Amino acid sequence: MNNADLIALVDRLRQEPRETEWLEFKASRYEPQVLGEYLSALANGACLLGKPRSYLVFGVEDTTHRIVGTTFDPGAEKGRGNQDLLLWLALGLKPNVGFESHVFEYEKNKWVVLFEINPAFGQPVKFYGTAYIRIGSSRAALAQYPDKERQIWQQRPDWSTQICDSAVLADLDEAAIVKARLEYKTKFSAKAAEVDAWNDAAFLNKAKLTIRGAVTNAALLLLGKPEASSLLAPAVARISWILKDERNQEKDYEHFGPPFLLNVDKVLVKIRNLTLRALPRAPSSPWSCRSMIRG
Numbered sequence: 001m002n003n004a005d006l007i008a009l010v011d012r013l014r015q016e017p018r019e020t021e022w023l024e025f026k027a028s029r030y031e032p033q034v035l036g037e038y039l040s041a042l043a044n045g046a047c048l049l050g051k052p053r054s055y056l057v058f059g060v061e062d063t064t065h066r067i068v069g070t071t072f073d074p075g076a077e078k079g080r081g082n083q084d085l086l087l088w089l090a091l092g093l094k095p096n097v098g099f100e101s102h103v104f105e106y107e108k109n110k111w112v113v114l115f116e117i118n119p120a121f122g123q124p125v126k127f128y129g130t131a132y133i134r135i136g137s138s139r140a141a142l143a144q145y146p147d148k149e150r151q152i153w154q155q156r157p158d159w160s161t162q163i164c165d166s167a168v169l170a171d172l173d174e175a176a177i178v179k180a181r182l183e184y185k186t187k188f189s190a191k192a193a194e195v196d197a198w199n200d201a202a203f204l205n206k207a208k209l210t211i212r213g214a215v216t217n218a219a220l221l222l223l224g225k226p227e228a229s230s231l232l233a234p235a236v237a238r239i240s241w242i243l244k245d246e247r248n249q250e251k252d253y254e255h256f257g258p259p260f261l262l263n264v265d266k267v268l269v270k271i272r273n274l275t276l277r278a279l280p281r282a283p284s285s286p287w288s289c290r291s292m293i294r295g
Contacts, residue, residue, distance in 0.1 A: 001102070001165075001166055003104050003105070005166065006102050006104045006112075006114060007104070007106055009114070009165060010057060010060070010067075010106065010112060010114060012214075013055055013057060014060065014065040016065075019062055019137060020045070020049070020134075021041075021042070021045030021046070021048060021049055021054075021133070021134045022042055022045045022046040022049055022051045022053075022054035022055070022119075023042075023054065023055050023057075024038060024042060024055070024056045024057070024062075024134070025057050025060040025061065025062040025065060026056070026057065026058045026059075026060070026062065026070075027058075027059070027060065027061050027062065027068050027070070028058070028070060028072070029058060029070065029071075029072040032077070032078075032079045032080060032085055032088065032089070033080070035056075035085075035089065036088075036089050036092050036093070036127040036128065037127050037130075037132045037139055038056055038132070038139060039056065039089060039093060039097075039099060039115065039117055039125075039127065040093065040124075040125045040126060040127040040130075040131055040132040041132035041133050041134045041139045042054035042055070042056055042117050042134065043093070043097045043099075043117050043118065043119055043120045043125040044119075044120045044124050044125055044131060044132065044133050044142060044148075044152055045133060045134050046117065046118075046119035046120070047119040047120035047121065047152050047155050048133075048148060048151060048152060048155070050155075050158070050161075051119060051162075052119065052162035052163050052164075052165070053116050053117065053118065053119070053163075053165060054116075054117045054119065055114065055115065055116060055117070056114075056115040056117065057112065057113070057114050057115075058070040058072050058112065058113040058114075059072075059106065059110065059111060059112035059113060060112065062137075067106050067107065067110055067112065068110070069106070069109065069110035069111050069112070070111055070112065070113055071111070072113050073103060073113070074086055074101045074103070074113060074115075075101070075103065086101060092127045092128040093125055093126070093127055094125070094126050094127075094129075095123065095125065097117065097118045097119070097120060097121075097125045098117075098118045099115055099116060099117040099118065100115070100116045101113060101114070101115050101116075102114040102115075102116070116165075120152055120155075121155075122153070122155070123152065123153055124142055124149055124152045124153070130142075130143075131143070131149070133145060133148055159217055159235075160216065160217050160218040160221070161211075161216055161217070161218065162216065162217050163211060163214040163215065163216055163217075164215050164216065164217050164219075164220055164231055164232065165214075166231050167215035167219075167220055167224075167228065167231050168215065169200065169201060169204070169210075169213070169215065171215065171220065171224055171225055171228040171231065172200075172204075172215070172219060172220075172223045172224055172225065172228075172259075173223055173224065173225045173258075173259045173262070175259075175262060176222065176223040176224075176259035176261050176262050177200055177203070177204075177223055179261050179262060180203075180207065180209070180222070180223060180261060181195060181203060183261075184203070184207055201213055204219065209222065209223065217232060217235070220232055220237070220258060221237055221258055221260050222258070222259060222260050222261045223258070223259045223261060224237075224258035224259055225258065225259070226257050226258060226259075228258065229257050229258050237257055237258050237260075238255050238256065238257055239255070239256040239257075239260065239263065239264070239267055240253065240254075240255050240256075241253060241254050241255075241256070241267055241270045241271070243270075254270065
């Protein structure tokens with residue numbers, strides 16, 4: 001994300017009414033051990049609430065959400081054993097949940113540090129052997145809350161409903177949105193006139209392809225412009241059509257990317273059956289019919 005994207009993300013986070021299990025604001029800094037414990041707690045909290053990311057933001061007051069700036073620079077700090085802080089934090093988080101730190105100037109002489117933390121998946125995230133969780137405004141050992149720990153072990157978030165933080169409405173294809181409106185009106189015919197009165201932002205929210213204007217992974221798959229598929233990385237957004245002969249050898253192929261709502265029709269046009277006819281080997285031999293090849 002560039003500086004403008006980071007500012008927009010922080011502004012969106014500041015609109016939250018209060019800190020939550022997946023969001024923490026801090027005006028100054030944490031000691032390295034405490035910082036690692038919060039990364040664990042936020043990763044586990046994001047999992048419990050089905051959030052695609054959790055965030056730890058330095059340079060913002062936790063009560064007013066006012067930008068105050070920070071002198072904290074995680075790239076220049078040290079963890080225990082004089083290791084680089086970011087490396088020490090990454091080595092301590094197990095399983096390796098993945099996080100990114102961004103240092104940027106929100107406004108003149110006011111720097112903000114933003115940690116983006118991926119949610120736990122399938123098991124709690126521990127920091128050097130202990131898993132943490134946020135309870136209210138405090139962190140605690142997850143072992144004290146066995147019901148929450150059990151829920152994390154059982155949690156399997158729906159990737160399609162997760163928000164793609166780097167995507168905006170301009171990344172969606174206009175023709176695909178038009179097609180989506182037609183499909184929506186076909187399914188909900190009683191709302192046809194109402195749908196025509198909605199602007200694109202309102203329609204996408206109603207169709208649950210965006211959440212409060214934020215673009216989901218599903219929206220990028222179904223309606224995204226071809227070049228916007230890179231925003232889904234490391235996921236690969238592609239439908240592959242492959243034609244094979246009777247020996248299972250490839251004869252032709254083509255790949256299709258977003259918007260899938262439009263391109264799925266192109267895939268269907270490609271699918272066909274090829275009929276092969278075989279002559280008899282001898283007058284006394286019965287006619288044989290080879291199986292058809294499906295492309």
